[in-house]
Amino acid sequence: GAVVSQHPSRVICKSGTSVKIECRSLDFQATTMFWYRQFPKQSLMLMATSNEGSKATYEQGVEKDKFLINHASLTLSTLTVTSAHPEDSSFYICSAMIQGVYNEQFFGPGTRLTVL
């Protein structure tokens, strides 16, 4: 159980276009999902916390108007990179949280975004 999927796994786009990445919890519901970004040979850096039915909470330095997050259901959060530029090329990873005595995060397989 506790499987998280992401779609697409890879995307290549032209500079200036927008790209949507989906994160789904397949066998559980998640009121909270997280979006991370990982540059080559770097660690995972939290971009934002996605809350079902409310606005996302963004980390300092992350532009909310550029990285649009929509958590419309308990099993789906989307990240849209608007007007993508080459510097947005990165590995985007989501996680979904199961709340309990100890909250657990389960990570998706990631989406490789390349902006030409």
Next chain:
Amino acid sequence: GQQLNQSPQSMFIQEGEDVSMNCTSSSIFNTWLWYKQDPGEGPVLLIALYKAGELTSNGRLTAQFGITRKDSFLNISASIPSDVGIYFCAGDMSGYALNFGKGTSLLVTP
């Protein structure tokens, strides 16, 4: 978020050797987690630690939650080629967002 200091940055060992890596923080964490990430994949949880002083094993892996709550280590015994990957520690203060270390890249030669 809080940056964790993870060491070593990389390790190159022979199959069968034991491995040890650790993470330290200037802040106290309520939870320490260890993940393994293969190239092009998301991180996979190896061990979760919830109490200061806790020592937990998962097969050949053993991890401990430091008594000061500011550090943790991960040991891998009798390494095998499939242990190759990047290992990340992560600390959790609030029960929500995770703070990740910079990772330890492990290479194992047969």
